[in-house]
Amino acid sequence: MEKDIFGNAILDYQLGTYTEDIKTYSSLDEEDVIPVPYLFRTFKAMPPLEQKALKLCKGSILDIGSGAGSHSLYLQKKGFDVTALDQSHGAVEACKLRGIKKVVESDLYDLKDQKFDTLLMLMNGIGIVGKLKNLDKFFTHIKTLLKPGGQLLLDSSDIIYMFEEDEDGGYWLPDTGNYYGEVTFTMEYKKKKTDEFPWLYIDYNTLQRAAQSSNFNCELVSEGEHYDYLAKLTLDLQ
Structure with a gap:
């Protein structure tokens, strides 16, 4: 299994050898594409929630799961002291x-002895937590x-809309005992696939609790237009 599907696609695009996009397969029985x-x-092409998050950044910044670095690059050009972090x-x-x-x-958990004014996790960066039970370790x-x-600035989505709605306005959720926002993914690029990995989408109320x-x-x-939102977390010093 190829581990660095995401990184290979990003690097191909940067080097001018881009020919196809990343395919994703999820436990939601959906096949999708990530256009590389x-x-x-650019900043102008980013969704409003991302633009808002970048405008709220302050001081020294850690861009967690920076990917191709578009957020870091924008912040750096604005004069911020920004560090792009990715395990790819x-x-x-x-x-x-x-x-x-x-x-x-x-890996985020291997980063130690550094402190920042802003931690940035965009494009559902909180997804790296994988499962709700891992939130304590993350925090x-x-x-x-x-x-x-x-x-900490992060965006995520409440994916409840992806489940069938009943007549009373509720939703039919799978009886697995797991939180409905816990999803597993596989990525494919140039006929190579990743191992299956967990990814978390978390609704705002659950995140807040x-x-x-x-x-x-x-x-x-x-809040965005499609069940997505931007949240700001700060330590309660009381």
Whole structure:
């Protein structure tokens, strides 16, 4: 199995050898496509929630799951001290080629002894948590990366709309015992596939409850047009 599907596609585009997009297969029985050029979009081409998040950034910034580095590049051009973090070797190489000055190839949980004013997780970056039960571990680690007064900015989606609605306005959810936003994915690029991996979509109310239980304040900053939202988390210092 090819591990760095995402990074290979990003690096191909950066090197001018782009010929096809990334295919995704999920436990929601949906086949979809990630257009690789979209990962290189400019600020003007970004969704309003992403634009809002970038405008809220302050101080030193860690762009978690930076991918092709479009958010980092925009912030760097605005004069911010930004570090692009990704565990994909191909993505990291592309970020360097695009001129991003600080790029780190690492898993989030392996990053230690550094603190930032803003942690940025866009394009449902919170998905890396995988499952709801992992949120405590995630929040515990995030606390070690935040400077006093720092913030975590993230966007996600409530995917309840993808399930069948009943006559009473409720939804038919699979009786698996798992949270409905826990999805598994496989990616394919140039006939190579990744192993199956977990990915989390979290509705705002669930995020807020989990954040508060870990002593974070959670603010709904903005809502998108299709069940998506932008949230800001800060540590409750009381």
